[in-house]
Amino acid sequence: MKLRIRASLAVTAAAGLVLGGMAPAMAAGTAGPTEHTDMGVTGDAVMKQVQKLSDISVANKDTGYRALGAPGYEEAVKYVEQTLEATGAYDVSRQAFEVED
Numbered sequence: 001m002k003l004r005i006r007a008s009l010a011v012t013a014a015a016g017l018v019l020g021g022m023a024p025a026m027a028a029g030t031a032g033p034t035e036h037t038d039m040g041v042t043g044d045a046v047m048k049q050v051q052k053l054s055d056i057s058v059a060n061k062d063t064g065y066r067a068l069g070a071p072g073y074e075e076a077v078k079y080v081e082q083t084l085e086a087t088g089a090y091d092v093s094r095q096a097f098e099v100e101d
Contacts, residue, residue, distance in 0.1 A: 052079060068099060 053076055057065040060072025067073060077094075084090040 049083070 053066070056072055056076045056079060060066065060070060060075065063072060064070030065072050066076045081092045081094075084092050
């Protein structure tokens with residue numbers, strides 16, 4: 001059986017920004033500016049985004065947290081889309097793909 005799922009590249013992009021930006025931003029400490037701090041990426045800012053995604057997961061624990069196809073997944077995707085669109089730096093769109101169940 002195959003499910004048709006609408007997903008967003010924004011989730012992947014956000015995960016890459018979080019995972020790629022967190023360690024350097026947090027490690028910067030007193031070492032001075034880096035390209036990440038110049039972009040406004042700080043450990044505190046990253047943790048706020050991670051906390052929001054965690055809150056979405058917990059709020060949807062009875063329906064699969066943020067599992068693909070679950071209501072929490074859709075809520076997380078919308079959150080990431082809105083967050084990236086609000087920066088004005090990204091042209092956010094979704095791509096459909098099939099996942100075998």
